[in-house]
Amino acid sequence: MTPEDAAARLAEVVGSGAVLGGAATADVAREQWPAAVAAVRDDEALAADLFDGLLGVDLEADGVEVVVRLWSTSGRHAVVLRTRCPADDPRVPSLADVFAGAAWSERETAEMLGVAFDGHPGLTPLLLPTGFAGHPLRKAFVLARRQETAWPGAVEPGHSTPDPRRQPLGAPRRRR
């Protein structure tokens, strides 16, 4: 199935569908999250039977987005579903009952972004050491090493000492 056909069918199944980055993509309300993923898996045309991956995106004030990518082994097309939870209530229903393999990805997303997955069988940290405080993939998370290392790019062409006014590209403004 072409991405365009998959997106059209996705719109019939979950209410919206568009081609984004070559994959049929839809945004789903948090309340319908596991039901929508199960519907895409069980739909005869979409038949997205392979769980490819689950991840989170920190949108700061707009909350956290949880993205799941599925693949149809029969139709050879990808389906991406996204849901969003507000920053002050970072909870999303778990997909562990829909795809058992999502449990590990949800453990990783939970520890990295601080999203709680309701109904998950055991949301213990997967990669971070015991007792690690904070969620490293949140944009507000301060990387200690970055704070104590001098940025080599602060040196201007033709100079050998850093210009203190120059800040790393894309770095959050240093607090004064």
Place this chain on the structure above:
Amino acid sequence: MTAPPPRSRGVIALIEENCTACMLCVRECPDWCITVESHTEPLPPVGPRGRPRSRNVLDRFDIDFGLCLYCGICVEVCPFDALFWSPEADYAGASLLHDREALRGWTASVPPPEPEGERGPAPGR
């Protein structure tokens, strides 16, 4: 042991003559593993109506391969073709911090550029 394919990301080679110390690679490097220092030298004016110019002269070009994540952004971003991938894999030696002399040494193993037609089809989605 078989030799790695010519386009392998083994170690980064520096052609110092092409480097203008523009700092683009240093600033684009995601994990800050490149350090460049330079100074400016005046060039005499060319011709009777020329004006004096200056150029940057490299003092230091270090890549710390202990930090490098082999993303190749520095090679991609270099506007003067001073950085190249070498497939050489045996470069650990005494230190992973390679200075300009060490980086220059890898230029000998940089493969010649492949003709445009022989790269195969562009990666599809």
